[in-house]
Amino acid sequence: MAINWFKYSSPASFYFLAGKMIPLFTIAAIILFAVGLYIGFFVAPTDFQQGEAYRIIFIHVPAAWMSMFLYVMMAIWAGIGLAFNTRLSSMMATAIAPTGAMFTFLALWTGALWGKPMWGAWWVWDARLTSELILLFLYIGFMSLQAAIDDPRRADKAGAVIALVGVVNIPIIYFSVKWWNTLHQGATVSVTQSPKMATTMLTGMLIMSIACWMYAIAVILIRTRTIILERERHTAWVGELRGVAQ
Amino acid sequence: MSLWVIQRDLLLAMRRRSDVLTTLFFFIIVVSLFPLGVGPEINMLRTMAPGVVWVAALLASMLSLGRMFSSDYLDGTLEQMLLSPQSLAMLVLGKALAHWLVTGVPLVLMSPVLGIQYDLSTDALLVLTASLLLGTPVLSLIGAIGAALTLGLRGGGVLVSLLVLPLYIPVLIFGAGAVEASAAGLGASAHLSLLGAFLLTSLVLAPWATAVSLRISME
Numbered sequence: 001m002a003i004n005w006f007k008y009s010s011p012a013s014f015y016f017l018a019g020k021m022i023p024l025f026t027i028a029a030i031i032l033f034a035v036g037l038y039i040g041f042f043v044a045p046t047d048f049q050q051g052e053a054y055r056i057i058f059i060h061v062p063a064a065w066m067s068m069f070l071y072v073m074m075a076i077w078a079g080i081g082l083a084f085n086t087r088l089s090s091m092m093a094t095a096i097a098p099t100g101a102m103f104t105f106l107a108l109w110t111g112a113l114w115g116k117p118m119w120g121a122w123w124v125w126d127a128r129l130t131s132e133l134i135l136l137f138l139y140i141g142f143m144s145l146q147a148a149i150d151d152p153r154r155a156d157k158a159g160a161v162i163a164l165v166g167v168v169n170i171p172i173i174y175f176s177v178k179w180w181n182t183l184h185q186g187a188t189v190s191v192t193q194s195p196k197m198a199t200t201m202l203t204g205m206l207i208m209s210i211a212c213w214m215y216a217i218a219v220i221l222i223r224t225r226t227i228i229l230e231r232e233r234h235t236a237w238v239g240e241l242r243g244v245a246q
Numbered sequence: 247m248s249l250w251v252i253q254r255d256l257l258l259a260m261r262r263r264s265d266v267l268t269t270l271f272f273f274i275i276v277v278s279l280f281p282l283g284v285g286p287e288i289n290m291l292r293t294m295a296p297g298v299v300w301v302a303a304l305l306a307s308m309l310s311l312g313r314m315f316s317s318d319y320l321d322g323t324l325e326q327m328l329l330s331p332q333s334l335a336m337l338v339l340g341k342a343l344a345h346w347l348v349t350g351v352p353l354v355l356m357s358p359v360l361g362i363q364y365d366l367s368t369d370a371l372l373v374l375t376a377s378l379l380l381g382t383p384v385l386s387l388i389g390a391i392g393a394a395l396t397l398g399l400r401g402g403g404v405l406v407s408l409l410v411l412p413l414y415i416p417v418l419i420f421g422a423g424a425v426e427a428s429a430a431g432l433g434a435s436a437h438l439s440l441l442g443a444f445l446l447t448s449l450v451l452a453p454w455a456t457a458v459s460l461r462i463s464m465e
Contacts, residue, residue: 137412157462158395176416
């Protein structure tokens with residue numbers, strides 16, 4: 001029997017589906033965070049080169065992965081919203097942006113904390129750091145454009161255009177920053193030359209990544225529900241919802 | 247069709263020459279401020295020059311973006327352009343090229359003079375001018391997307407800088423890099439080729455994205 005996927009492209013039915021999914025993802029995130037942090041702090045051995053400071057990778061690397069992954073997801077949802085005129089897709093894109101920006105900031109922040117004891121500097125103009133910073137600018141541009149437009153439909157579409165233009169530009173920006181970096185004298189320490197990782201470290205990092213993923217899904221669903229309520233506040237089903245709640 | 251738009255926009259710009267001159271003088275002032283800020287050490291100025299000129303060109307080109315569509319939007323011309331049977335992308339291309347002719351070309355012509363202030367060699371001046379000649383049209387084309395998206399918004403001028411400046415970064419890197427590479431004896435052809443590639447790509451894609459953005463903004 002075929003499942004009717006389009007049923008949940010309606011905000012009204014998605015609202016209840018999301019309400020059922022949020023607890024699942026929240027619980028998964030809490031358990032995985034607990035396991036991942038336990039491995040990170042107690043099970044994983046101390047690195048013989050970097051000492052205890054390397055343990056920040058358990059949050060740094062997942063945050064950096066999520067920041068890039070979420071931008072692509074945001075652009076995909078925004079693109080679907082623009083192409084098929086589906087309201088829910090655009091709401092998803094709007095909901096993803098703050099979480100993505102948060103992870104980008106977290107990756108930069110933890111990177112600075114790690115860089116100080118390792119490289120002796122809070123900030124190095126390394127290709128990865130620079131492109132992560134530009135990614136943060138792109139997130140901020142997307143969010144401030146949407147915030148400046150009062151009409152939500154126009155905000156959705158304008159945001160979609162800038163997200164898609166950004167996605168086309170990300171590879172160009174990444175490679176130009178990389179070549180710029182090699183033209184100048186290269187950074188003294190490269191991020192790519194990480195020592196071979198012990199299996200426990202890798203396990204911890206992967207568990208933390210999945211935990212961040214679950215957390216992102218839960219938070220994005222909560223935010224989508226809020227956006228749905230805000231935009232559909234004049235509809236009958238939201239009115240009924242309010243009647244039930246009171 | 248694009249030619250007609252270019253002709254019209256140039257005519258309008260010539261009727262209000264002060265707008266054109268403001269952008270040019272902004273560029274000159276920003277470039278002249280840097281030696282005052284960092285000191286007159288000539289060796290340092292020589293290494294800084296390409297970056298300073300390029301950043302000033304970015305800012306000057308961005309500041310004048312607001313004018314690209316706003317007056318046509320206010321007097322209703324833009325609405326008629328959207329209704330016309332002609333391809334909107336071609337009209338937009340004409341407007342972006344007119345913007346480049348009015349703001350970009352004066353910067354390109356002025357840059358050798360400013361380069362002399364920074365004691366650049368003749369070769370470096372030539373490369374700087376060539377890189378600006380290839381790069382400034384890209385700024386106008388990409389900027390058109392931002393100008394179209396922020397049309398009629400409050401605080402549009404500040405917003406357009408947030409949207410557009412991150413997208414300008416590759417042009418800045420290769421534009422300023424061309425001069426540095428030729429000064430280091432590596433030759434500027436690789437950088438100039440990449441700038442040319444950016445120009446061709448943005449010539450094809452940017453007017454189309456701008457047309458979509460205009461239709462969204464004018465709904």
